[in-house]
Amino acid sequence: MTDEGSALGSRDPSGGEWSTAARAALVVALLYLFLTGVELLSGGFKTMGAGFVDGLFEGVSNPVAGLFVGLLATVLVQSSSVSTSVIVGLVASGVVGADEAVPMIMGANLGTTVTNTLASLGHMRRDLEFRRAFAAATVHDFFNILAVIVFLPLELATGYLSSTAGWITEQVIGSSGAEFNSPLKAAVKMPAGWVKDLLSGVGAGGNWMGGLMILIGLVFIFLALAYITRNMRLLVADRVEAAINRTLGAGSGLVAILLGAIITVSVQSSSITTSVLVPLAASGVLTLENIYPVTLGANVGTTVTALLAALATGNPAAVTVAVVHTLFNVSGIALFYPIRALRRIPLRLAAGLADVAAERRSTAIIYAVGVFVVVPLIGVMVLR
Numbered sequence: 001m002t003d004e005g006s007a008l009g010s011r012d013p014s015g016g017e018w019s020t021a022a023r024a025a026l027v028v029a030l031l032y033l034f035l036t037g038v039e040l041l042s043g044g045f046k047t048m049g050a051g052f053v054d055g056l057f058e059g060v061s062n063p064v065a066g067l068f069v070g071l072l073a074t075v076l077v078q079s080s081s082v083s084t085s086v087i088v089g090l091v092a093s094g095v096v097g098a099d100e101a102v103p104m105i106m107g108a109n110l111g112t113t114v115t116n117t118l119a120s121l122g123h124m125r126r127d128l129e130f131r132r133a134f135a136a137a138t139v140h141d142f143f144n145i146l147a148v149i150v151f152l153p154l155e156l157a158t159g160y161l162s163s164t165a166g167w168i169t170e171q172v173i174g175s176s177g178a179e180f181n182s183p184l185k186a187a188v189k190m191p192a193g194w195v196k197d198l199l200s201g202v203g204a205g206g207n208w209m210g211g212l213m214i215l216i217g218l219v220f221i222f223l224a225l226a227y228i229t230r231n232m233r234l235l236v237a238d239r240v241e242a243a244i245n246r247t248l249g250a251g252s253g254l255v256a257i258l259l260g261a262i263i264t265v266s267v268q269s270s271s272i273t274t275s276v277l278v279p280l281a282a283s284g285v286l287t288l289e290n291i292y293p294v295t296l297g298a299n300v301g302t303t304v305t306a307l308l309a310a311l312a313t314g315n316p317a318a319v320t321v322a323v324v325h326t327l328f329n330v331s332g333i334a335l336f337y338p339i340r341a342l343r344r345i346p347l348r349l350a351a352g353l354a355d356v357a358a359e360r361r362s363t364a365i366i367y368a369v370g371v372f373v374v375v376p377l378i379g380v381m382v383l384r
Contacts, residue, residue: 023231030224030231032187034085035312037220039192041089044213047206060096063103063156065383067148068376070107075372080112080270081305082221084325088306089217091321092313101321102155102162105306106148106328107376112302113140114372115271119278121368127358129282134364135354136281136288140274140295141371142346147332161331165323169316253293257333260297270302288347296337299329 060066073083087104090096096104116137123133155161199212264273274295280286303326310322336342357364 026227027231030227031308032191033220034224035187035308036191036195037085037217037224039189039312040195040213040217040220041086041093043093043192043196044210044215044217047210047213060104061100062383063100063152065380066100066103067107067110067152068379068383070104070109071111071372071376072107072380073104074108074111075114075376080108080302083108083111084303084306084322085221085309086218088309088313088318088322092310092315092318098166098317098321098324099159099162102324103152105321105325106152109299109325109328110141110144110148111372112270113137113144113274114368116140116274116278117368117372119275120282121364123278123282124361124364126282130361130364131354131358132284132288133278133282134357135350136278136286136291137274138353138367139288139292139346139350140299142349143292143296143332143336144299146336146346147328150335151328151331161324161327162320165320165327168323168327169320173316173319253337256290256293257297257300257337260294260299261301262297263294264298264301265304270298273298273301288351292343292347293337296329296333300326300333303329 060069070083070087073086074080084105087096087101087108091098091101117134120130120133120137123129151161195216196209196213199209204212260273264270277286277291277294281288281291303322306322306325307319310318313319336345353363353367357367
């Protein structure tokens with residue numbers, strides 16, 4: 001990035017303030033497009049009818065299948081923000097129940113780490129760099145895997161996450177049995193209605209209408225999140241690396257967690273936050289121990305997108321599922337991070353796998369393909 005670009009146009013003759021303000025305004029407009037996409041997605045599934053939808057999501061009632069579906073969806077779209085927003089839309093439309101969505105959310109959380117793992121493979125030609133980079137990438141994997149191992153059975157046995165999230169939702173927006181009059185929903189209902197009227201005007205109806213609404217909604221979600229991420233990265237990228245280095249130099253784990261969450265909310269992508277860490281680890285600038293808490297914060301920060309999507313639906317069940325996503329990640333941190341013995345489990349697993357992968361490069365490829373593609377595909381096929 002050039003000095004001019006890194007200054008975000010501050011040396012532009014028209015004035016840097018306008019450049020920054022224009023980008024910020026664009027982000028707001030893109031956020032509106034994103035929320036409209038969620039509304040179209042939800043409305044499209046309602047229009048399609050229960051019979052089609054039941055066939056489409058048959059088998060997701062199995063929690064492990066739901067976990068793998070969420071993982072695969074995130075791997076395919078390379079964005080947990082997209083997949084969790086889609087899940088929220090499905091819950092809002094009544095296609096997927098809140099209880100069924102919880103494992104899907106956990107799977108989406110797992111899938112988001114594939115970006116880091118793939119990024120680390122770029123260092124394969126240099127042994128020491130690759131060892132550091134692969135450990136930095138997979139520590140995020142192992143933390144999320146361990147969190148699922150603990151909290152999925154706990155959720156199935158006790159309903160801890162869904163019941164707690166339901167209580168929080170009720171305190172914030174009222175009874176879960178009634179619709180929440182969301183101002184966000186009112187704001188996006190008009191453009192979603194325009195799209196529906198346009199489709200009706202060209203002769204679309206029934207399942208065709210619903211299918212086209214889903215397709216347009218997905219396009220809106222993809223485009224909006226892609227350009228939000230791009231613009232937010234331009235707005236804050238120069239500050240991200242400096243903030244990480246400055247904060248981690250102080251050695252405070254809690255501050256590093258907060259930093260990871262704040263950066264991720266700012267750029268609307270946990271992949272950006274954690275991908276910044278991979279080259280810093282590879283070069284030896286940051287240690288695995290310093291990187292670890294930032295990835296945990298990124299886990300929490302990435303849940304904000306689903307919360308916004310849920311609020312746009314005005315559906316308490318959808319809000320509950322979004323709160324589950326946040327609660328799941330916060331609970332994982334609360335369980336594993338404060339106690340040193342537990343905190344070091346993901347670190348040791350990541351370092352051990354990195355040692356093996358540095359000796360045999362094929363191990364890294366087998367791990368990435370196996371964990372993120374082969375195992376979930378087999379799981380979905382068997383459990384459906």
